[in-house]
Amino acid sequence: MKWFIFAGKNILRNRRRSLITILITAVGTAGILIGGGFALFTYESLQEMAARESGHLIVAHRNFFTSDEDTPMQYGLDNVAGMKKRLEQDNDVRMALPRVQFSGLLSNGDKSSVFVGMGVDPAGEFYTKGPALTVVSGATLSATSKADAPAEIMLGTGLARQMKATSGTVLTLLSTTTSGSLNALDVAVCGTVSVGVPDVDKRLVYVNIATAQRLLLTDKVSTLSVYLKETRQTDLKRAQVSALFPEQTVRTWRDQAYYYTAVRNLYNRIFGLLGIIIVVMVGFAISNTLTMAVVERTREIGTLRALGTLPQQIVRVFALEGMILGGAGSLCGMLAALATTFIFLFADFQMPPPPGRSVGYPLQINFSPALYLLTTLVLVLLSIAAAWLVCRKMAAKPIVEALTHV
Amino acid sequence: MSATITAADAPLLHLSGVGKTYRMGDATVPALREVSLTILPGEFTALMGPSGSGKSTMLNICGLVDHPDCGTVELDGADMGMLDEQALTMIRREKIGFIFQGFNLVPVMTTFENVEYPLFLSGIAIEERRQRVNDILAKVGLAGLERRRPDELSGGQRQRVAIARALVKMPKLVIADEPTANLDSTTSSQIVSVMHNLGRIIGTTFLIATHDPRLTLLCDRVITMNDGVLQ
Numbered sequence: 001m002k003w004f005i006f007a008g009k010n011i012l013r014n015r016r017r018s019l020i021t022i023l024i025t026a027v028g029t030a031g032i033l034i035g036g037g038f039a040l041f042t043y044e045s046l047q048e049m050a051a052r053e054s055g056h057l058i059v060a061h062r063n064f065f066t067s068d069e070d071t072p073m074q075y076g077l078d079n080v081a082g083m084k085k086r087l088e089q090d091n092d093v094r095m096a097l098p099r100v101q102f103s104g105l106l107s108n109g110d111k112s113s114v115f116v117g118m119g120v121d122p123a124g125e126f127y128t129k130g131p132a133l134t135v136v137s138g139a140t141l142s143a144t145s146k147a148d149a150p151a152e153i154m155l156g157t158g159l160a161r162q163m164k165a166t167s168g169t170v171l172t173l174l175s176t177t178t179s180g181s182l183n184a185l186d187v188a189v190c191g192t193v194s195v196g197v198p199d200v201d202k203r204l205v206y207v208n209i210a211t212a213q214r215l216l217l218t219d220k221v222s223t224l225s226v227y228l229k230e231t232r233q234t235d236l237k238r239a240q241v242s243a244l245f246p247e248q249t250v251r252t253w254r255d256q257a258y259y260y261t262a263v264r265n266l267y268n269r270i271f272g273l274l275g276i277i278i279v280v281m282v283g284f285a286i287s288n289t290l291t292m293a294v295v296e297r298t299r300e301i302g303t304l305r306a307l308g309t310l311p312q313q314i315v316r317v318f319a320l321e322g323m324i325l326g327g328a329g330s331l332c333g334m335l336a337a338l339a340t341t342f343i344f345l346f347a348d349f350q351m352p353p354p355p356g357r358s359v360g361y362p363l364q365i366n367f368s369p370a371l372y373l374l375t376t377l378v379l380v381l382l383s384i385a386a387a388w389l390v391c392r393k394m395a396a397k398p399i400v401e402a403l404t405h406v
Numbered sequence: 407m408s409a410t411i412t413a414a415d416a417p418l419l420h421l422s423g424v425g426k427t428y429r430m431g432d433a434t435v436p437a438l439r440e441v442s443l444t445i446l447p448g449e450f451t452a453l454m455g456p457s458g459s460g461k462s463t464m465l466n467i468c469g470l471v472d473h474p475d476c477g478t479v480e481l482d483g484a485d486m487g488m489l490d491e492q493a494l495t496m497i498r499r500e501k502i503g504f505i506f507q508g509f510n511l512v513p514v515m516t517t518f519e520n521v522e523y524p525l526f527l528s529g530i531a532i533e534e535r536r537q538r539v540n541d542i543l544a545k546v547g548l549a550g551l552e553r554r555r556p557d558e559l560s561g562g563q564r565q566r567v568a569i570a571r572a573l574v575k576m577p578k579l580v581i582a583d584e585p586t587a588n589l590d591s592t593t594s595s596q597i598v599s600v601m602h603n604l605g606r607i608i609g610t611t612f613l614i615a616t617h618d619p620r621l622t623l624l625c626d627r628v629i630t631m632n633d634g635v636l637q
Binding site for chain 1: 466469471472491492495496498499500504506510512513514515523524526527528571
């Protein structure tokens with residue numbers, strides 16, 4: 001404690017210099033925490049979007065992800081109702097949604113356009129999509145089709161614009177069936193949607209799963225998407241579901257989230273590099289301050305050594321000074337980062353749309369105790385190391401030399 | 407001159423054939439030449455001589471803050487040349503006090519803390535530290551100034567703090583390098599008197615480099631140095 005008090009008093013010798021060092025450390029800490037918090041928020045948002053898009057787990061035929069099909073639904077799943085029932089018996093599973101993936105041509109009579117379609121269970125699908133899917137006009141698909149009316153279809157906004165379609169417009173879907181022949185189906189537009197990616201919105205089609213099966217002449221589905229109550233249970237549940245259906249393959253949302261993985265890798269490098277630069281800057285600031293202090297106090301170090309202070313005790317005092325400077329700076333930086341986090345939480349700042357997307361997203365900063373702890377620990381340890389580096393030679397300098405230092 | 411030193415006393419400090427040479431560029435400057443000296447316990451010894459005569463080098467070697475190039479230094483019967491830096495530090499901590507010409511107080515510490523520091527290093531309990539510091543401060547006439555920092559004290563008061571710091575651990579030897587050089591004549595007299603009286607009370611041996619004749623009047627022995635040789 002005595003050493004700590006001594007170190008604290010030494011820091012107050014040159015208050016302006018210490019204050020500047022603390023400020024530099026605080027700005028560095030806040031920079032790391034705000035940048036890191038933003039990256040974490042982005043990861044979390046993308047993770048949620050990815051999980052909403054694909055489901056936490058995707059159960060498919062074992063060749064579905066690795067081989068190209070000769071005909072549509074060659075690697076589809078049979079008896080999906082039984083699988084769905086078994087999966088939904090698990091209390092950790094929110095729901096299991098079958099999907100039929102198909103593609104073909106969409107025609108309004110005057111012109112045709114390529115589409116990428118998804119046959120879905122409307123009741124669950126639009127519930128789980130949440131903010132990942134925006135209904136721009138009209139309504140979502142009905143749970144059941146009317147026998148005397150064309151099947152319903154939802155179009156991506158870009159595709160609807162190409163087809164000059166609005167709610168009620170009747171279009172024709174043309175696709176290849178499971179036997180390789182062509183089949184056509186009249187459908188009526190019930191609404192338009194956007195996933196926020198213009199290139200996807202130009203091709204996107206949603207129909208009821210029964211409509212898709214009718215078009216493809218099959219009772220199979222492409223995949224069964226499993227939505228969990230907790231994303232963190234993904235890996236555990238993957239193992240359980242794999243054991244439950246050993247004939248099928250089970251992938252996680254992470255395996256399918258190419259955009260999430262790419263952004264995460266990019267951000268990790270960008271923010272990691274920035275973090276290293278900031279840490280080095282803080283290290284320089286603290287070592288510069290302590291170098292000046294060591295030089296100024298050379299005679300005093302000589303006196304203390306003459307009085308019986310061991311070199312390691314001198315180093316300890318300077319290390320404590322570094323620790324206090326680094327700790328105080330980190331604390332101030334943490335408070336600044338916390339304040340910024342709260343301001344951004346309530347201020348509703350928006351980020352511009354990322355490349356390839358049409359909608360922005362809220363600028364928010366996650367509060368991560370682990371990040372705060374790690375950053376503080378790194379900066380405090382760095383401060384101690386910087387202090388040790390700058391004073392170890394001086395502490396071991398011959399006493400007579402130190403005492404005669406001018 | 408009331409020292410009760412007898413010839414039978416074992417020497418506290420014994421230097422035998424001590425030499426020290428400094429290198430200044432290409433030239434070598436001998437600071438001490440084959441110096442031999444014996445200081446008995448309780449002696450109040452003055453070391454006089456012109457600047458550059460080797461007084462400070464002699465004090466540094468006697469205070470174990472410098473090493474001789476040749477010869478032996480014995481303190482309390484132990485050969486100091488056999489000890490490593492850590493052991494020498496521990497001996498300085500326990501047995502040697504220092505009084506510097508420029509006071510060399512720690513500016514961020516109060517009077518009390520400056521004096522307490524050697525006791526803290528020795529691991530003495532806080533209650534005992536407090537008592538001993540207050541006692542010595544009273545003896546050097548600084549009672550009531552415990553909370554002042556060095557920049558709030560006069561030159562004479564600072565040197566009293568330095569004396570208290572040197573004596574508070576009741577060392578066997580005090581090395582004083584021109585302790586009155588930066589003080590006016592009245593203050594010098596007071597400081598000399600304080601050192602002498604406390605030295606006698608505590609039984610500490612003093613080795614003092616000085617030009618001050620008032621100080622030498624109180625000494626048991628005056629040694630003169632010239633060109634690194636004892637006269």
